[in-house]
Amino acid sequence: MNVLGEREREAVASVLASLEQDVSVTLELGPTAAPVTLLAAGGREIDSAAQTQAVLEDVCSLSDRVTLEIVEHDEPGPWPRTTIGPGLVYLGMPLGYELTTLVHGIVEAGRTEPSLTEASRERLASLDRDVAIDVFVTPT
Amino acid sequence: MLLAYKLALASPRIQARAIEASEFVADADRHGVHAVPAIVVDDRYAWAGSVPEGAFVERVLAAVSA
Numbered sequence: 001m002n003v004l005g006e007r008e009r010e011a012v013a014s015v016l017a018s019l020e021q022d023v024s025v026t027l028e029l030g031p032t033a034a035p036v037t038l039l040a041a042g043g044r045e046i047d048s049a050a051q052t053q054a055v056l057e058d059v060c061s062l063s064d065r066v067t068l069e070i071v072e073h074d075e076p077g078p079w080p081r082t083t084i085g086p087g088l089v090y091l092g093m094p095l096g097y098e099l100t101t102l103v104h105g106i107v108e109a110g111r112t113e114p115s116l117t118e119a120s121r122e123r124l125a126s127l128d129r130d131v132a133i134d135v136f137v138t139p140t
Numbered sequence: 141m142l143l144a145y146k147l148a149l150a151s152p153r154i155q156a157r158a159i160e161a162s163e164f165v166a167d168a169d170r171h172g173v174h175a176v177p178a179i180v181v182d183d184r185y186a187w188a189g190s191v192p193e194g195a196f197v198e199r200v201l202a203a204v205s206a
Contacts, residue, residue, distance in 0.1 A: 034164075034165070034166050036162070036163055036165055038162065038163065048163060078164065084145075085149075086149070087148065087155060088145045088148060088149070088156060089155075089156070089157040089158070090157070090158045090160075091157060091158065091159045091160060091163070091164055092158075092159065092160025092162075092163040092164060093160060093163065094158075094160075098141075098158070098160065101141045101142060101145075101158055104142050104145075105141075105142065105145050108142065108145050108146055108149055109145075109149065111149075114146065114149050114150035115146055115149075116146045116147065116149075116150040116193065117193060117194075119194070120147075120150070120193055120194065120197045121150050121151075123197050123198070123201060124147065124150060124151040124153070124154070124197060124201075125151075126201070127151060127153040127154070127201075127204065129153065129204075130153050130154075130155070131153055131154050131155070131181065131182060131200065131204055132154075132155045132156075132157075132181070132182055132183065133144045133147065133148070133154060133155070133156045133157070133179065133180070133181055133200060134156075134157045134158075134159055134179070134180040134181075134183075135141045135144050135156070135157070135158050135159065135177050135178070135179055135180075136159050136160075136161040136164075136167075136168050136171070136173045136176050136177065136178040136179075136180070137141055137158050137159065137160060137161065137176050137177055138160065138161050138162055138176050139160065139162075
């Protein structure tokens with residue numbers, strides 16, 4: 001099932017055409033540890049897992065370089081969790097504005113060289129321990 | 141968000157996650173997130189709002205050394 005419109009599909013396919021190497025995407029699904037009810041405009045309830053799976057299947061079908069694996073868990077956890085390439089994680093539904101984050105995350109993982117400037121890379125080379133960065137986002 | 145991903149790809153020391161705040165409300169509340177994007181470094185709220193790459197890197201480094 002295509003959840004993206006035709007123009008969105010064309011735009012995403014065009015962006016993914018720049019991939020320089022293969023990118024694996026893993027979607028993990030399962031019981032949600034802290035369930036919340038999400039409502040779309042008009043009051044319809046949104047199935048986060050089904051929506052995320054549908055979007056990922058649509059996006060990943062638009063490039064031969066992108067593969068999608070779906071893993072089902074029995075234990076409650078932070079699902080849906082999408083992992084792009086070597087470990088770029090997205091928790092929740094990558095819809096709306098955040099579809100861009102998903103697609104460009106795939107593009108970044110598909111580069112053979114990091115796109116960060118050399119100056120930034122030099123600064124990050126000073127890190128002497130592991131760092132976890134979480135960015136809270138919304139789809140609008 | 142994309143900058144955090146770029147940092148993670150450029151440094152083996154960095155892990156980056158995007159978290160949809162309306163689905164992970166408890167996590168957002170725990171960090172006092174009221175605006176997005178909100179950046180949390182090593183489980184501590186760092187700042188909210190988009191900034192250029194250079195500033196993003198410096199703020200992450202400052203948060204790490206704080």
